[in-house]
Amino acid sequence: MSSIPVMIPWLGEEEAEAAAEAVRSGWVAQGPRVAAFEKAFAEYTGAPHAVAVSNCTTALHLAMIGAGVGPGDEVVVPSLSFIATANAVTYVGAVPVFADVDPATGNLTPGTVEPLLTERTRAVIVVDQGGVPVDLDAIRALVEPRGVTVVEDAACGAGSLYRGGPVGGTAALAAYSFHPRKLLTTGEGGMVTCQDGELAARLRRLREHGMSVSAADRHASAGGGAGVVETYDEIGFNHRMTDIQAAVGLVQLRKLPELVARRRLLAERYRTLLGDLAAGLVADPAHGTGNFQACWVLLPEGAPDRTEVLTRMAAAGVSARRGIMAAHLEAPYKGTARVPLPATELITHRSVILPLYHALTEAQQDTVVAAFREAVG
Numbered sequence: 001m002s003s004i005p006v007m008i009p010w011l012g013e014e015e016a017e018a019a020a021e022a023v024r025s026g027w028v029a030q031g032p033r034v035a036a037f038e039k040a041f042a043e044y045t046g047a048p049h050a051v052a053v054s055n056c057t058t059a060l061h062l063a064m065i066g067a068g069v070g071p072g073d074e075v076v077v078p079s080l081s082f083i084a085t086a087n088a089v090t091y092v093g094a095v096p097v098f099a100d101v102d103p104a105t106g107n108l109t110p111g112t113v114e115p116l117l118t119e120r121t122r123a124v125i126v127v128d129q130g131g132v133p134v135d136l137d138a139i140r141a142l143v144e145p146r147g148v149t150v151v152e153d154a155a156c157g158a159g160s161l162y163r164g165g166p167v168g169g170t171a172a173l174a175a176y177s178f179h180p181r182k183l184l185t186t187g188e189g190g191m192v193t194c195q196d197g198e199l200a201a202r203l204r205r206l207r208e209h210g211m212s213v214s215a216a217d218r219h220a221s222a223g224g225g226a227g228v229v230e231t232y233d234e235i236g237f238n239h240r241m242t243d244i245q246a247a248v249g250l251v252q253l254r255k256l257p258e259l260v261a262r263r264r265l266l267a268e269r270y271r272t273l274l275g276d277l278a279a280g281l282v283a284d285p286a287h288g289t290g291n292f293q294a295c296w297v298l299l300p301e302g303a304p305d306r307t308e309v310l311t312r313m314a315a316a317g318v319s320a321r322r323g324i325m326a327a328h329l330e331a332p333y334k335g336t337a338r339v340p341l342p343a344t345e346l347i348t349h350r351s352v353i354l355p356l357y358h359a360l361t362e363a364q365q366d367t368v369v370a371a372f373r374e375a376v377g
């Protein structure tokens with residue numbers, strides 16, 4: 001039986017042609033297309049600066065450094081997130097402190113963050129989980145008076161709106177992913193946006209070995225930059241995006257409104273088809289609209305355990321997925337949670353992610369819903 005996957009990226013001839021053009025140009029590493037993609041992405045989000053990187057994990061790594069997080073610091077994060085959120089904190093020698101989430105949105109709230117703030121708290125990473133916009137301003141209002149920076153992990157969020165504007169656009173630092181599991185994809189890829197020009201300049205250096213003059217700028221200067229001698233003023237990384245990826249990203253960014261509209265339409269159709277089961281379906285919060293990057297649904301009471309539900313759906317040709325993971329249940333962070341995380345554990349153990357992607361047909365959606373109904377009993 002042919003099965004319905006949980007996600008397929010929406011890529012076409014235009015992306016293929018854009019990648020081919022980059023290859024034919026001979027400039028394949030970070031160059032003019034990366035610069036153009038950054039400019040277009042900054043314009044889209046409304047953030048003054050955008051710095052393209054190799055993926056969202058490296059974006060979060062740079063955001064942690066940019067927020068001044070280092071050894072001895074604590075960073076409040078949701079456990080209910082892809083593990084890269086917590087790992088970025090660990091990379092800089094700080095400690096992730098796990099907060100619970102709102103069971104309706106899967107996101108941090110001032111109420112879940114507040115009890116975990118200590119004198120060591122340096123930052124909070126809020127996540128737009130599954131594309132559901134987090135209430136950024138409410139958390140900023142709580143922690144900024146204490147000198148704590150809020151970093152937005154908007155990995156899933158391109159295309160979601162918060163108070164009418166693209167998520168992350170107003171954050172001090174926001175990190176985005178262009179992995180194929182998200183809406184807008186470049187294969188692998190990421191972006192950091194920020195408000196401060198000097199910070200953006202530092203992030204550009206850090207992504208490129210700490211170089212004072214980027215390789216692209218050196219090549220573009222007179223005589224191929226033979227007379228330009230760069231310096232290395234701090235330890236940087238190779239977190240660069242390629243021009244091939246950026247070429248694809250420029251096309252995908254233009255398609256983003258169409259991608260979001262289609263997913264919202266299909267999500268709404270799931271809501272109608274699920275009837276009484278739709279009570280467990282992720283929905284828009286009061287302060288914004290999501291892109292339904294992950295369309296998760298809580299299992300109704302009395303349903304079999306989640307693995308059994310997934311097995312039954314797979315047997316019916318539907319590849320659903322476990323709910324969003326919880327980092328505090330994985331080996332590196334086991335036993336480190338300081339408070340109980342009941343909503344996190346409920347969502348991670350008792351939800352499934354339904355197939356949702358641009359090319360999903362109504363007939364396939366009907367199959368998914370029938371399989372889900374059958375599986376939950």
Ligand SMILES: *Cc1c(COP(=O)(O)O)cnc(C)c1O
Nearest residue numbers: 055056057082084155177178179
């Ligand atoms: C996907 C994801 C990441 C990691 O993104 P990559 O681009 O794969 O590194 C980080 N945080 C969240 C919340 C994610 O969903």
